[in-house]
Amino acid sequence: MSTPGSSVFARPYRAFLFDMDGTLLNSIAAAERVWSLWAERHGLDVAAFLTTIHGARAIDTITRQALPGVDPEAEAQWITDAEINDVRGVVPIAGAGAFLAGVPADQWALVTSAPRELALRRLQAAGITPPTVMVTAEDVALGKPDPACYVLGAQRLGVPVQDCLVFEDATVGIRAGEAAGADVMVVTSTHLQPMETSHPTIDGYGKLQVRCSADGLLTLVHKAG
Structure with missing residues (x-):
């Protein structure tokens, strides 16, 4: 996991944008x-x-x-x-549900390459409540690594994408987040081999929580202990 001094822990965000497969759940x-x-x-x-x-x-x-x-x-x-029709073995990434519960519902979105129906099916299988804002395969003409999906997710939340933190696990998604101008956190839970990346990484959400300021900004913090 990243150290507390990593940049994503040093700045507040207006919203979080999450990939799904490999980021919130393992499919x-x-x-x-x-x-x-x-x-x-x-x-x-x-x-x-x-x-x-x-x-x-x-x-x-x-x-x-x-x-x-x-x-x-x-x-x-x-x-x-x-x-x-096959969601056998679809499970949440460790700590994802509890972490999402701490993020205000109007300040996070799902941005996935999966079609909407499949996304809803997998979220259900993993026990994760779907967010109000979802960007799925049908919503963009070009998929990741094109940044349109993350730009659209931020737009639907009503915030600049540059003020968002993207959570991703796959190279094409990381490139999409970068191209959109957002900060990126890489989730490595499903990686079989170490990933070379300049971005901060987490292997799950169990040691993370979010702090919400009075003016509605989100800050990542490490849990004590």
């Missing part, structure tokens, strides 16, 4: 079961392909493969339907 097992079936069906190297799926919209992942005769929209819908 790796479910996602990889579905994507493995899809990759096998299309003759891809499954192990190599699975390293490319995290953090991106399904339609973007499929389009990148440039498979002849494949309709990315139809295939993305197949992926979404299969993932909605």
